[in-house]
Amino acid sequence: AQSVTQLDSHVSVSEGTPVLLRCNYSSSYSPSLFWYVQHPNKGLQLLLKYTSAATLVKGINGFEAEFKKSETSFHLTKPSAHMSDAAEYFCVVSGTGTASKLTFGTGTRLQVTL
C-alpha cells in the first residue's frame, strides 16, 4: 500500500520569500515521488520527479525537492516565491511495475501575497 500526506492544506507567503510545502509518504517499496501543480481551471503539470537517482531533485520554475528516506519526506521548496506560483500543489507517489497507479495527496493551496 502507498499513501502521501500533505501536512498543510494552505500556505501563504509573501512574494520574494521562500516556499516550503511539506509531504510525507508511506510505501512498502522504493517509491517514485512527484510534485504536480494545478493552476485554477487548468490541468496538472509535472514540477519534478524522484525515481531513486539523486535525492535532491530540481524541477521547473526554480522548484526543488529532497527525498529523505529516514524521514519518509519529500518536501518541495523554492528560494523566492513569485505571484505566478499561486496554485494547488499535489505530492504524488507511484507504485512499481506495469500495474502502477498514482496516489495523490490532498493538495496544498499556495497563496502568494505582495
Added chain:
Amino acid sequence: DSGVTQTPKHLITATGQRVTLRCSPRSGDLSVYWYQQSLDQGLQFLIHYYNGEERAKGNILERFSAQQFPDLHSELNLSSLELGDSALYFCASSVRGDGLYGYTFGSGTRLTVV
C-alpha cells in the same frame, strides 16, 4: 500543450444519461490512466490500461467502464449519471506502466450533471 488530448473539454448532461470521454495519449506512450477530481474526494484513481490491457482498477463505479483501443486512445464511459458524478476527469499517459519516466496529464474534461 502537454501532448495528451482530452475531448470534450466541457460536458453538461442530465441525470440518467450516458457519456463518453475520450483521451489520446502522448505519442509513444503505452499507458493510459483515468482520474476523477471532485471537491469532496480529491483526485481519485479510476483505472489504468497498458497497451490495450486493463492493468489496475481503483475507485471506479460499476456504472463506469473504460477501454483502450489498438491505436492506444482510450475512452471512459459513464452511464446512469448521477449528480455526484459531476467532476473533472483527467487522463494521464506514460511511456511504460511504472511511472519511471513520469506521467503526462491532459487538461481534463469537466462533466456537469444536472
